[in-house]
Amino acid sequence: MAVLKVENVTVTFDTPDGVIDAVSGVSMTVERGETVAIVGESGSGKSQVMMAAMGLLAINGRAEGSVRFGEDEILNAPARRMNLIRGSRIAMIFQEPMTSLDPLYTIESQLTAPLRAHAGLSRAKARARALELLDLVRIPEPARRLKAYPHELSGGQRQRVMIAMALSNSPDLIIADEPTTALDVTIQAEILALLAELQARLETAILFITHDLGLVKAFADRVYVMRAGRVVEEGPTTRVFEAPRSEYTRMLLDAEPDGAKHPPSDDAPLLLEAKGVRVTFPVGDGFLRRPRRFTAVDGVDVALRRGQTIGVVGESGSGKSTLGRALLRLQPSEGRITYAGRDLSDRTPAEMTQLRRELQLVFQDPYGSLSPRMTVGEIVTEGLLIHEPQTGRRARAVRAAEALEAVGLSAVMRNRFPHEFSGGQRQRIAIARAMVLSPSVVVLDEPTSALDRSVQKQVIRLLRDLQTRLALSYVFISHDLAVIRAVADHVLVMKDGRVVEEGATSAVFNAPQTAYTRDLMRAAFDLSSLLKSDETAAPVREA
Amino acid sequence: MTDTVVAGTADGRSLWATAILRLRRNRAAVASLVVIVVLALAAMAGPPLLPHGYSDVYREFVRVSPSLRPYPMADQIEPAAAATLRRAHVEVTDIVVSGREVSIKVNSDREIDPRLARYVDRSDIFSGARVEVSDDGRSAVITADVVSLYFVMGTDANGRDLLARILVSLRISMLIGVLATVVALTIGVIYGATAGFIGGRLDAVMMRFVDVLYALPYIFFVILLVVFFGQNLVLMFLAVGAVEWLDMARIVRGQTLSLRRREFVQAAEALGASSLALIRRHIIPNTLGTVVIYMTLLVPKVILLESFLSFLGLGVQEPLSSLGVLIADGANNMRSAGYMLFWPAAAMVVLLFALNFLGDGLRDALDPKDR
Numbered sequence: 001m002a003v004l005k006v007e008n009v010t011v012t013f014d015t016p017d018g019v020i021d022a023v024s025g026v027s028m029t030v031e032r033g034e035t036v037a038i039v040g041e042s043g044s045g046k047s048q049v050m051m052a053a054m055g056l057l058a059i060n061g062r063a064e065g066s067v068r069f070g071e072d073e074i075l076n077a078p079a080r081r082m083n084l085i086r087g088s089r090i091a092m093i094f095q096e097p098m099t100s101l102d103p104l105y106t107i108e109s110q111l112t113a114p115l116r117a118h119a120g121l122s123r124a125k126a127r128a129r130a131l132e133l134l135d136l137v138r139i140p141e142p143a144r145r146l147k148a149y150p151h152e153l154s155g156g157q158r159q160r161v162m163i164a165m166a167l168s169n170s171p172d173l174i175i176a177d178e179p180t181t182a183l184d185v186t187i188q189a190e191i192l193a194l195l196a197e198l199q200a201r202l203e204t205a206i207l208f209i210t211h212d213l214g215l216v217k218a219f220a221d222r223v224y225v226m227r228a229g230r231v232v233e234e235g236p237t238t239r240v241f242e243a244p245r246s247e248y249t250r251m252l253l254d255a256e257p258d259g260a261k262h263p264p265s266d267d268a269p270l271l272l273e274a275k276g277v278r279v280t281f282p283v284g285d286g287f288l289r290r291p292r293r294f295t296a297v298d299g300v301d302v303a304l305r306r307g308q309t310i311g312v313v314g315e316s317g318s319g320k321s322t323l324g325r326a327l328l329r330l331q332p333s334e335g336r337i338t339y340a341g342r343d344l345s346d347r348t349p350a351e352m353t354q355l356r357r358e359l360q361l362v363f364q365d366p367y368g369s370l371s372p373r374m375t376v377g378e379i380v381t382e383g384l385l386i387h388e389p390q391t392g393r394r395a396r397a398v399r400a401a402e403a404l405e406a407v408g409l410s411a412v413m414r415n416r417f418p419h420e421f422s423g424g425q426r427q428r429i430a431i432a433r434a435m436v437l438s439p440s441v442v443v444l445d446e447p448t449s450a451l452d453r454s455v456q457k458q459v460i461r462l463l464r465d466l467q468t469r470l471a472l473s474y475v476f477i478s479h480d481l482a483v484i485r486a487v488a489d490h491v492l493v494m495k496d497g498r499v500v501e502e503g504a505t506s507a508v509f510n511a512p513q514t515a516y517t518r519d520l521m522r523a524a525f526d527l528s529s530l531l532k533s534d535e536t537a538a539p540v541r542e543a
Numbered sequence: 544m545t546d547t548v549v550a551g552t553a554d555g556r557s558l559w560a561t562a563i564l565r566l567r568r569n570r571a572a573v574a575s576l577v578v579i580v581v582l583a584l585a586a587m588a589g590p591p592l593l594p595h596g597y598s599d600v601y602r603e604f605v606r607v608s609p610s611l612r613p614y615p616m617a618d619q620i621e622p623a624a625a626a627t628l629r630r631a632h633v634e635v636t637d638i639v640v641s642g643r644e645v646s647i648k649v650n651s652d653r654e655i656d657p658r659l660a661r662y663v664d665r666s667d668i669f670s671g672a673r674v675e676v677s678d679d680g681r682s683a684v685i686t687a688d689v690v691s692l693y694f695v696m697g698t699d700a701n702g703r704d705l706l707a708r709i710l711v712s713l714r715i716s717m718l719i720g721v722l723a724t725v726v727a728l729t730i731g732v733i734y735g736a737t738a739g740f741i742g743g744r745l746d747a748v749m750m751r752f753v754d755v756l757y758a759l760p761y762i763f764f765v766i767l768l769v770v771f772f773g774q775n776l777v778l779m780f781l782a783v784g785a786v787e788w789l790d791m792a793r794i795v796r797g798q799t800l801s802l803r804r805r806e807f808v809q810a811a812e813a814l815g816a817s818s819l820a821l822i823r824r825h826i827i828p829n830t831l832g833t834v835v836i837y838m839t840l841l842v843p844k845v846i847l848l849e850s851f852l853s854f855l856g857l858g859v860q861e862p863l864s865s866l867g868v869l870i871a872d873g874a875n876n877m878r879s880a881g882y883m884l885f886w887p888a889a890a891m892v893v894l895l896f897a898l899n900f901l902g903d904g905l906r907d908a909l910d911p912k913d914r
Contacts, residue, residue: 330813356815369806373558373828373911382824383814417561417911433810 002068003173003205004030004053004090009065009075011045011052011229022048022061024229030173033203035196037220037237039210039252041452042423045229046209050175054092055082070172088118091166093159095178100162101150107134107161108146111168118169133164137194155316156187160194167198177209184315184479185523192219192527211452213252217241218528225249255453257460257486263504264307264489269340271473272304272327272359272441276335279322279497296322297333298497302475304441309467309474311488311505313481313520319497320477324443327475328359339441357387360434364446366426370418376429377414380404383437403432407462424455428462435466443475448483460487481524485509493517558828558909565908572904575897582894586714594693595704597711598862603667604694605702606880613691615668620645620689623668631662636682645669646686654680663687696886700876705883708864709890715859716866717894719780719849720842726784727845728838731791732830736822738792739799750796753789761786762851769857779858783845794837798830831909839902843895866891 011023023045030036040046052063055077067075074085086092094100101110111133112126121129127146134142137160150158159179166174176195180188196219199206208220216223216237223240225233225248233246244250277300280293297319304310314320325331329344329352337344339355347355363369370379377400384391384399391399401411407428418426427447434442444463448456460483466472478484484491484505491508493501493516501508501517512518522529566572590597603623604614615623620640624647628635633655637648647663649655660672663685672687696705738749768782802808808825816824850867852858859865866887873884 328813330809353815353817356813359813361810361813363806363810365806369810371807371811371825371829373831373909374824375558375561382811382816386815386817386820415561419911430810433814437814 002029003032003034003070004028004207005066005068006049006053007066007068009049009052009063009067011048011057011061011063013058014060014062021229023052025065026226026229026231028224028231028234030205030207032172032205033199034222035199035206035208035220037208037210037216037223038226039213039216039223040226041211041252041454043228044226046226047177049226050092050177050207050209054086054090054175055079084118087114088169089171090173090175091169091171093162093166093174093176093179095181101158103150105149106146107148107150107153111146111161111165114165115168129168130164133168134161136167136198137161137164139164155183156191159183159187159191163191163195163198167202167204170202171204173205173207175207175209178211179208180215181210181212185481186315186519188215189523189527195219213241213453214524214527225252251454255457257457257483259464259486261309261464261487261489261505264305268305268307270303271306272302272337272339272475274300274302274327274335274337276301277323277326277337278334279319279326279331280334295497297326299335300492300494300497300499302327302492304473304475306440306473307467307471308490309476309488311484311491312475312477312494313479313484313491314494315479315520317496318494320479320494321445323494324361324445324475324477328361328443330361353386357383357437358440360437360439360442362427362430362434362442362444362447364449366423366430366450367418369430370426372418375415375417376400376404376421379418379429380414380432380436383433387437399436403436404429406435406466407432408458422455423451424459427451427455427459431459431462431466435470438470439472441473441475443477445477446479447476449478449480456483463487481509481520493520558911561911562905562908566904569904569907571900572908575900575904578893578897579901582713582890582897583717586710586717589710590707590714593704593707593710595707597703597707597864599703599707601667601692601698601702601704603702604692604698606700606876606883607694607698608880609695609697609705609882609886611693611695613693615689615692620668623666624663624687627663627666627669628659631659633659633683640689643689643691644686645689646684648682648684650682652681655683657683659683660685660687668692697880697882699872699883700880703862705869705886708869709866709887712864712866712869712887713890713894715776715863716846716849716891718776719783719865720846722780723783723787723845723849724838724841726781727787727791727841728834730784731788732795732827732834734788735792735795735797736799736826736830739796740803740818740822740826742800742803746796750793753792756789765852766855766857769852774857774860776859779849779852783848787841787845787848791834791837791841794833795830798833799826802826802829828909832906835902835906835909839899842898846891846895866894 006026006028009023009026010021013020013022026049028036038046038049051057052061053067053075057063063075065075066073069085069090074082108127108130111130115121115126115129116123130146131142134145139145139157139160145153153161180191183191192215195206210216220237222235223237224231225240225246227248233240233244233249240249241253244253277297278295279297280295283292283294300323302310312320312323322331326333327337329337329347335345339359344352344355377397380400380403381396384396397414400414404411404414409425409428409432418429421429448459451459463474464487467474476484476487488505491503491505492499493508495516501512501514508517509521512521607614617640621638624638624645625635628647628649633649633651635647636650639646655676657674657676660674663669663672668690669687670690672685674683674685676683694704696709699705699708734749738746765782765786768778772778802825808821811821811825847867849858849865850871853865853868854871859868869887870884870891873887876883
């Protein structure tokens with residue numbers, strides 16, 4: 001019997017611009033003990049279907065159709081009745097482990113609250129059960145962790161706590177909305193392995209919402225592919241991956257970044273060279289006491305030649321972004337950095353200004369890196385205002401138009417504001433801003449991480465075009481190995497501020513030398529084998 | 544992207560140009576803007592056009608209620624005419640009022656002096672008195688024109704035209720409100736943005752200085768300023784502004800601290816923008832929404848603060864006036880002459896409503912995300 005049966009659900013939002021259809025006529029079923037994935041790019045309505053089913057739509061949202069949980073119709077059910085179901089028979093796990101736990105309460109009080117509310121356990125019994133749950137999700141030293149506050153746990157541990165919370169009342173269904181997107185690949189693999197194992201044991205159905213086809217392939221029994229509020233394809237995972245019927249699914253499967261970067265010729269001049277870069281941050285307030293220093297980057301050497309792309313890979317906290325900023329002297333550092341033979345290490349900020357036009361930076365977040373109160377034209381030409389102040393208003397408008405066209409946007413868009421653009425378009429704007437000054441070195445800090453795969457592919461193609469056309473050198477920072485493999489000809493693998501492995505891309509990817517790199521590769525490219533091996537390798541501990 | 548062929552040749556539009564376009568679409572804001580402009584024009588150009596100056600005293604018309612018909616009213620003319628001749632040692636036998644003319648018949652034991660007309664003329668409400676003495680010289684007929692004085696909003700306790708006084712008050716209050724707010728805004732935004740942007744030790748020192756100023760009883764501070772530099776309207780604006788910037792500085796600093804970490808600020812830094820350019824182009828425009836809202840709260844606050852100072856005798860001085868002073872006056876006379884409270888209060892309410900709607904409209908217009 002189906003645990004959850006969604007029939008012909010539509011979701012609309014009333015906005016000042018009129019009614020927006022987020023979901024139009026979606027039907028899906030989840031059987032007992034089954035893992036079903038909903039996959040789609042941002043804006044496909046994949047999250048809204050479930051939000052509607054759970055009665056968690058935004059205030060201006062309206063849902064119609066039918067959602068049956070077992071025998072009960074739960075769509076638009078009154079809040080009082082939904083509260084009995086939510087958290088006890090259907091549990092949800094959200095994307096952000098950083099924000100879905102309340103920072104003011106200990107893990108214990110957050111874990112025991114639903115137990116006492118739904119199951120009516122006493123304080124002592126709830127505590128015992130909480131301990132059991134933490135052990136179940138394999139948090140080390142569970143007794144000590146109960147007293148901890150969320151900020152004392154790592155991202156992966158927080159997500160484990162969320163899973164423990166979801167499991168606390170033995171639900172029939174867990175809805176996991178991008179549960180691992182904010183986590184590093186190795187931790188993602190651990191969390192997925194944990195979910196798979198718990199599911200096998202507790203026979204809970206899992207509805208898994210994601211944009212990542214790699215996860216679906218490794219994890220789900222059945223898959224629904226959504227696009228623009230509709231299901232375009234459904235079926236068993238193996239069938240969908242091997243013989244996709246819809247054009248869109250084929251496109252998604254094909255959206256993995258491809259191609260490879262050829263290294264520049266051996267006589268290409270050395271542009272940017274860094275030796276022994278070291279960045280430390282003070283920790284604590286240091287009042288009446290020497291502050292401890294945290295070392296973010298520890299003795300890294302970089303040698304970037306003209307036309308080269310160096311990929312910097314690493315998990316969060318590995319110091320790769322800090323390294324990028326240090327290379328551009330946006331972050332004070334020790335060590336020697338030279339650009340085209342000139343020493344940058346001891347230049348004052350004012351002296352650096354001259355060089356800034358040749359050293360550019362593109363950020364990860366296309367939403368945060370564009371000022372919301374400047375038009376696109378102003379954003380793109382800001383560099384001209386600084387480095388070529390003699391350029392007149394008209395000339396700037398012309399340059400803005402040229403730069404926008406160079407990144408594949410229409411010149412007439414320059415009077416609009418950033419929020420009117422999609423993520424991919426914004427990242428193009430950010431690239432145009434860096435390119436308008438014709439730089440020679442561009443540091444790209446996760447430029448494609450916030451984008452959908454298909455958009456990612458376009459942006460990578462654009463960056464590649466610009467590189468060949470303008471003879472640019474890139475330092476490409478990313479946690480995404482697939483992207484690095486497609487764009488870089490030389491790779492640095494970073495961990496805890498140090499380079500653990502370095503070499504030509506093909507060499508590093510085909511024959512990784514260190515255990516850490518091998519782990520990364522396996523988590524990124526071979527998730528399904530990892531999940532299977534994990535189940536056998538780590539037998540479930542009896543709680 | 545279909546309607547953009549024409550726009551392709553146009554110059555870039557800035558935040559402000561777009562804001563004005565948006566503001567024009569907001570009906571409440573446009574109406575408010577019109578109201579404010581009308582009030583400002585009336586306050587600046589109105590008083591000279593009125594028949595009565597704001598300091599002219601009409602002793603016969605103390606606290607007369609608002610009326611569209613001219614004063615004196617028909618029933619007031621007869622007693623007023625009798626009163627003029629009370630000390631003239633003549634016996635008034637008959638008073639005939641015809642339209643805006645009055646004729647008074649008088650008798651006397653002695654011979655009547657034609658200079659009797661002066662008694663009548665001395666009054667504010669009669670003019671051009673002519674005396675026709677009878678042949679025996681013992682009786683006379685005095686004819687005089689009755690003036691027509693309009694007090695649309697009545698008069699105050701000293702017999703001064705309330706309309707003229709409201710317009711003059713509006714002038715003072717708007718001036719103080721706008722100037723003090725501009726002073727507070729300029730100091731507060733620059734100070735707060737600088738402290739928040741540079742951060743570290745300088746920020747700590749700058750904000751402690753603000754805390755020290757907070758600790759001063761600020762009415763006392765303004766009083767001191769006034770005592771030292773004498774009573775001067777311009778000084779008042781400066782004093783009030785110099786006190787009110789503290790909140791603004793804190794608000795802007797808080798916003799700056801969070802903006803400072805945003806990627807678009809770092810992106811501009813990576814482009815090589817100087818600190819000044821960063822503050823001017825990226826920090827300040829992004830604090831505008833909050834600043835505009837605070838500004839619309841600040842204007843009424845300043846107007847009220849000014850009326851408090853005036854009440855203490857430190858603000859504007861008689862015969863000049865401000866809305867706060869008029870309202871205080873009106874409150875004192877509320878039972879006998881309610882209109883004395885009503886009209887100045889109405890003027891204040893209209894002004895503040897208009898300012899609020901305009902502020903709301905401006906905030907929305909300055910936020911490109913809002914539609």
